Amino acid sequence: MEKDTLATEVITEMQDRLINVVSEIDSLDIDCEHALFIITEIMETISKKPIETEKDVYDMFEKMDRIDSLCGIAYDYVSKIQSSISDIVIRERSGKHNKGED
Numbered sequence: 001m002e003k004d005t006l007a008t009e010v011i012t013e014m015q016d017r018l019i020n021v022v023s024e025i026d027s028l029d030i031d032c033e034h035a036l037f038i039i040t041e042i043m044e045t046i047s048k049k050p051i052e053t054e055k056d057v058y059d060m061f062e063k064m065d066r067i068d069s070l071c072g073i074a075y076d077y078v079s080k081i082q083s084s085i086s087d088i089v090i091r092e093r094s095g096k097h098n099k100g101e102d
Contacts (some may be wrong), residue, residue: 007025015089024088028081042070 045063049056 021092024066024084026071028084031077031081031084033072035074038070038074042067042074045070 051057051060056083
C-alpha cells in the first residue's frame, strides 16, 4: 500500500511540474507574438523598391531611425524569450521546481 502511495505522489509531482513548465512556455507565446509584430513592422518599413533618386535615399535614411528602434525592440523580446527558456531548462535539468528550491 505504501508503494502505491509513493508512486502516486511521484506521478502527481511530475504532472505538476509538467503543468508548470507548459504554463511557463505558453506564457512566452505573447512575447513571440509581439516579436513577430515588430518584425512585420520592420519588413513593412523597409522599402522593396530600388533606390533610384536622391529623394529615395533621403526617405530610406529617415526610415533608418524607425528600423533601428524596431530592431532594438524585437531584440529585447527575443532575448527575453531565450532567457526564459534557458531558465526553464536549467531549473528542470537541476531538478528544482516549485518547492521553494529555486
